[in-house]
Amino acid sequence: xxxxxxxxxxxxxxxxxxxxxxxxxxxxxxxxxxxxxxxxxxxxxxxxxxxxxxxxxxxxxxxxxxxxxxxxxxxxxxxxxxxxxxxxxxxxxxxxxxxxxxxxxxxxxxxxxxxxxxxxxxxxxxxxxxxxxxxxxxxxxxxxxxxxxxxxxxxxxxxxxxxxxxxxxxxxxxxxxxxxxxxxxxxxxxxxxxxxxxxxxxxxxxxxxxxxxxxxxxxxxxxxxxxxxxxxxxxxxxxxxxxxxxxxxxxxxxxxxxxxxxxxxxxxxxxxxxxxxxxxxxxxxxxxxxxxxxxxxxxxxxxxxxxxxxxxxxxxxxxxxxxxxxxxxxxxxxxxxxxxxxxxxxxxxxxxxxxxxxxxxxxxxxxxxxxxxxxxxxxxxxxxxxxxxxxxxxxxxxxxxxxxxxxxxxxxxxxxxxx
Numbered sequence: 001x002x003x004x005x006x007x008x009x010x011x012x013x014x015x016x017x018x019x020x021x022x023x024x025x026x027x028x029x030x031x032x033x034x035x036x037x038x039x040x041x042x043x044x045x046x047x048x049x050x051x052x053x054x055x056x057x058x059x060x061x062x063x064x065x066x067x068x069x070x071x072x073x074x075x076x077x078x079x080x081x082x083x084x085x086x087x088x089x090x091x092x093x094x095x096x097x098x099x100x101x102x103x104x105x106x107x108x109x110x111x112x113x114x115x116x117x118x119x120x121x122x123x124x125x126x127x128x129x130x131x132x133x134x135x136x137x138x139x140x141x142x143x144x145x146x147x148x149x150x151x152x153x154x155x156x157x158x159x160x161x162x163x164x165x166x167x168x169x170x171x172x173x174x175x176x177x178x179x180x181x182x183x184x185x186x187x188x189x190x191x192x193x194x195x196x197x198x199x200x201x202x203x204x205x206x207x208x209x210x211x212x213x214x215x216x217x218x219x220x221x222x223x224x225x226x227x228x229x230x231x232x233x234x235x236x237x238x239x240x241x242x243x244x245x246x247x248x249x250x251x252x253x254x255x256x257x258x259x260x261x262x263x264x265x266x267x268x269x270x271x272x273x274x275x276x277x278x279x280x281x282x283x284x285x286x287x288x289x290x291x292x293x294x295x296x297x298x299x300x301x302x303x304x305x306x307x308x309x310x311x312x313x314x315x316x317x318x319x320x321x322x323x324x325x326x327x328x329x330x331x332x333x334x335x336x337x338x339x340x341x342x343x344x345x346x347x348x349x350x351x352x353x354x355x356x357x358x359x360x361x362x363x364x365x366x367x368x369x370x371x372x373x374x375x376x377x378x379x380x381x382x383x384x385x386x387x388x389x390x391x392x393x394x395x396x397x398x399x400x401x402x403x404x405x406x407x408x409x410x411x412x413x414x415x416x417x418x419x
Contacts, residue, residue, distance in 0.1 A: 045074040047323045048100035050090070052083040052306065061343050069330035076327065083109070090311060094118050097314035101323045104306045107139040107150065108204065108389070111382040114142040118311060122146040125310035125321040127328055136349040138376035140307050148309030149332055152346030152354075155370035156212055156301045158292075159261060159269040162285040164193040168267070172287055177296040178216075178235060181268075185244050188267035195244030196268040197257040200236065200400045205253055207392045208302055209270055210236070211377070212291040214392070216299030221381055224391045225417035231294065233399035233409050241404020250400040272304065273367040274345040280363055288366045303374040305346050308332065347371045391416045 049066055056062040063078060070076045081089060083106050093099040094117070105113055113119050122129050122140075129137060129149050140147050158181075160172055168187040175181050185195040199209045213235055219228035239245035246252070246260060254271055261269035264284050270291065279286040293299040308331065310324035331340045337353045338360075347364055348354045354371070358364045378385040398412025 045071075045319065045323055047071075047074055047076045047102070047327060049076050049078045049102045049327065050086055050100045051078065051080050051104040052086050052106065053104075054080040054082065056080065065336075065339060065343055066327075066331070069327045069336075071323070071326050074323070087113070090118055091116065094312050094314075099311035099313055099320075101310070101320050102308060102327055103311055104308050105148075106306050107303055108377045108385060110139045110147060110307055110309075111142050111378045112386060113309070114147055115383045119147050119309045120312050120317075120321060122148060126325045127308075127310060128325075128333070131350045131352070133349055133351065133372065135372070135374055135376065135379075136303055136305075138379035139303065140309075141379070142382060148307040149328060150303075150305055150307050150349045151332060151337075151344060152305055152341040152348040153371050153374060154273045154304035154346050155367050155374055156209065156270060156272055156291060156304075157367060157370055158289040159271055159275070159279060160287050160289065161193075161261075161264065161267050162287050163264075164188050164191070164267045167191050168193065170267075172289055175289055175292060177292050178294045181292055182238075185239070185267060189242075189244055194246075194266045195242075196239060196270065197246065197252070197260045197266050198236070198249055198270040199252050199254045199257045200249045200396055201251055201253045202393055202397060204389055204393070206396050207389045208304070208377075209254065210392060210396050211302045211375075212270075212299040215301075215375065216291065216293035218294070221385070221388050223417075224388060224395060225413045225419055229395075230410050230413050233395060233413055234404075234406060236396070237399040237402050237409050238404045240400055241402075247403075250397060273347065273364070273370075276363045276367065277345070290366075290370055298369065298373060300373055300375045301370050302377050303371075305344075305349075391418075 047070060053062060066078050067076045079100070086103065087105070087109055090099065090103055123146070127149055129146050132149060136150050136153050137146065140150065165172060165184070165188065168191040170184045170187050175184050189195055200206045210232065213232040214229060217228040217232040219226055219232060223229065236245070240247060240249065249257070252260070257269060258271050258275055260266060261271070262282060279288070290298040291301060308328045310321050313320040330336055337348055337350060338356050341348045341353065341357060342361065347367060348357060354368065358368060381388060395413040395416035398416065399409045402408035402412060
């Protein structure tokens, strides 16, 4: 999402704002004290922690969790700002030599942050990355070097209204391909319901939601105008043209698309796992499916979530890096990792913690395979993803406005790719 959720100054921005909405309903263990060496040569420290969660105000569960990770004799000052603002502020702070000890960055921004010289390697800062799934660690690997560590990930799935599907005679288990999905949407529409909601908004958030269809068609980020890419654009364009999706999809963000689904009028909604808890409390029964690929099977979804990283320091680097490592370890290791992810609405990046989450909160069960099969948006392209995301965003907008016109859809993708 943010897409990045947008953007743009950097890929992925609005996503961060949208991705942390799910609430935890299961009591969690208290965070342990931070472990690891901190504040070398000093007795106290004011550790600066920047994150992209301004909605998580002072006194919130997240705020308390972070501040409880201050090493003995130290305190944590937490500052929050929207992801794009945070990135710009980090750029200035590193340049001026007063960077925070820890910053939390949306995963698509990692290559850009590295190429801009803003973050230290995990090795430099002694940040432990062991036990993290390779696919979720992918966005933090740049030129073979690890930077920071992900808390966890969210994922996109296909929510459905059980009442509407039952009325239309649709078996959710049969929806394993695009043809099957379109047939199901058509039946829902024929029985008096509406089709599907999704976010096509300009920027990374809309791209985030498009990628499962893009990758599910066999498309590659190196070729935005390929036949496979165009077929994904045609899919969502046809939904608009047939009246199966609202015309507002072109400007709807993920929250707006979810609100439309909650009216109970739509059979399906492409949206994120951060709405899983809200789905369980809806006025009608909601199920969830993995997003199908074009020919059949499960489509890859983009990894969501953020990385905790140590910014580059101009002075007293050992102390700053030690503080960063201690606090990040507190948030990502052992029992605290479960509490961190439940608080943020993510599935952990570590399989053992993920299994514990599912056991304590079954709402996560349908999302495990999607997270484990997710792909990093920047894993293949690195910092070049920003440009490709911008091209895809332009193509998506053109496809949605084409409302099913195949010639216009193909032209939109060709134009976006500069062909």
